[in-house]
Amino acid sequence: MQRPRPALPRYVLIGMAALAAIAAAGWLAYVLALDAAFARMEREANDRLALIASTFDATVARYRYLPAVLSLADPIRELYRDPHDASATAAANRYLKSLNQGARSAELYVLDSTGLALAASNFDLDSSFVGHNYGFRAYFMDAMRTGEGHYYAVGATTGQPGYFLSHRIMEGGKTLGVAVVKIDLSALEADWASAGDLVAMEDENGVIFLASREDWKYRPLLPIPAQRLAELNAAQQFGQAIDPAPVFVPKGDRERVQIGRARGRGNVELGDYALQVRPHDQGWRLLLFSDVADARRNASTVAIASVFALIASLLVVLVAYQRRQVVRAKLDAHDVLERRVAERTEELRRTMESLVQSAKLASLGQALAGVAHEINQPLAALITYVASSRVLLRRNEVDRAAANLDLMSSIAERMMALIDHLRMFARKETGTRSAVALAPVIDNAIRLLQYRIDNEHIEVVRSAPAEPLHGLANPIRLEQVVVNLLSNAIDAMRDRERRVLGVTLDRHDDSAVIEVSDTGAGIAPEHIKSLFDPFFTTKEIGEGLGLGLSISYGIVREFGGDILVDSTPGRGSTFKVVIPVMDVALASPHQELHA
Template sequence: TRQYDKKQLQPLDTQPLQRFDENSHLMRVNGPDGSANYIWESLPLKAEGWTLHLLRKPQFAFEDQRNAGLAAAGSWLALVFLVLFLTQRWRLARLRQRSRQELERLVEERTQALRTAQDGLVQSAKLAALGQMSAALAHEINQPLTAQRMQLATLRLLLDHGRVDDAYKALTPLDDMLTRMAALTGHLKTFARKSPSGLRERLDLATVVDQSLHLLDARLRDESIGTVLDLTRPAWVRGDAIRLEQVMINLLRNALDAMADKPRKRLEIRLHADQQLWQLTVSDSGGGIAEEHLNSVFDPFFTTKPVGDGLGLGLAVSYAIVHELGGRLIAANRGNGAVFTLTLPIALETPDLC
């Protein structure tokens, strides 16, 4: 009575409609403003000796319907967004796949074009080297031809005089010269042949050195080059014999060109194993490479030779060939000359037996 300004509190006129549990009922309450249905919930507070009553209007059905509608709308929107997201992801994946395929196609085309251009460059450098060696090679072939004509005249005289045994003896040096000429011309044809990139046959690197020296033998003799050979045999590597021979000829010709005007001409070629690599060095007594040029010797079209003596492609092509075979080619100065070091992985398996 003190709380409500001394007014008389009247009990609520209630009528039970439905029981949910012991402390929860659906009640009809008759009040000053008319009757209304309430959810009547009670909570006993035993410590205080009180009972707490809560009356609230029963709007569950409407709220559940509204909540269910909102949930359905939310689920539908989530589904729509998920479909849109997955569709967008699928489109992006298709776009990336097409872009990747297009990029791979372009890379393949560019790679093929680059490989074709590189093969053409290698072949051009090879033919240029043959052209520059042509005078010495022609002399190497013409000299035995002249000797053979003289020996044939001697054979005729011997046969005319019935000296058959002497004629047979005179045939031996003639046969040797023909064999040497056939080997030289045959090797020239092989060297001039266009070899595709990517060849990985098993070969002896020491034999490559031998064949390269054979092609340059006339110049080595004419220029009185002192040659030191220290080769480990066999030196098995994997690669293309013709291209490796081209690398070797480029290195040897550069060494010979560097020593052309030097009083002391000494060429050293050494081949030894270093752990899992073959190390081939070509050194000369040509005065070395200028320090400012050491980092540029393998650049295409870089040359210190006079105009007309070279295009500056030999070392660039050699570097590309060695790199393609998984090796390295470096230049340095040592003593009174330059040294080029070529390294290639050792082919460990044994050679095939025929």
């Protein structure tokens, strides 16, 4: 008959339960710390993506109005009147080359209604666009169909990639052709790479066309079906076949963050990364890849610290238990001595042995207390190290870089409350005109520049009629014009002792007039006739492209109005925006009114 297996001692069971509890606590600490790290990674990635997106938008915005402004230039208009006139072609080529150098764009060129390049800024180079037909390009077809086009591609003639912005040129209701500006975004990619970010831009077809890693360009983020890939290659958008190997292989999500394996050239594994996506215009998506190794190392460190903390806590509890046992043993021994003082020597000897054993337990308790004290010190140091290494291990950078990133994040949070109106002010408008209350437009414009008015101690003198005055305009675009005139007036008074900014709203017959006057240095008579020309400016280099007044003039002309200027050198200038008055009482019931 087999003997039953003896039960494990109680202290062994307690020890095993304690080890299991410690392991479970360590794993729970790891999971919670990893979730917190991914949540923080998501917030930081969203902040970084917002900053990168704003930088991208600002880069493109510098050139967004250039094709429309280009279509108003006299040399371009003369070329379209007689495309076969050699002198007109030469003048247009020289104008585009000069304008391209001033704007620092990649190339400027104009196409006729079939897509044939009539003139270009690179007319004198071997890679000249002149004489080539670009009617197959999406930016040409979109501009002919909708008035504007946007397209990123590798140049069919130069072989250089760029972002193309196009604008339809019309006269008397007839389409003459398309004006195009090509923007070089390689400097933006270099900035991404130098900042140490893994950033990419994906087009509407799922193909990466901008990236901080050169080996990611013209590859899909995720696998693309073979038939669709063949269609994209047939379009020759990138001047080469698209590498079918995907950049990212998803493995799962955690805390709303997509985790996967990133791959370099030849499908070389780069490691696990968290992918954050921010939608952009035209179906594009901005991608940011964050290395998850830092988050896992941080979580492991937190788990180890938690285990040590739990062990220290258990040691403290054990020490307290041992001390209580010692006290209890002493009390029991004292009672035994009182009861058996007259008993036999053997009993006295046994009592003395019990006291000796109790003394041994007391010594053990003191030793355990010392061990617990010695563990607490490195534990505190370890916890402190966790707090600091959380920053250092993020990308193995120095403290200054991490502090700079934290500072950037805190500035962005403090400014979030200020951009509500700026977002509305900067949104893309359709150009639809309607009856607009003019006084609120002026109020919004002054509010946008109030910080400059206060900082530069400018006195604002306003005048407006008692009754509301409406004009035929677009409220956002009209506000853009007023902001530009106010900003110019403030700049003009920068070095003047007397700084008075006058803003007047009035009505003259069937026109509404907004006057913006300053007490600045005034405008030289020889400069008056060039004020509204593109890229004309009297400011220092780096303070503006000279497009503000040209764009404002074009906007007001769209409203059926005009901008007038009156200036006296040494006394100041006055700009008048004249637009048609709208009688709200007589307006169409279907016409939208903006207040």
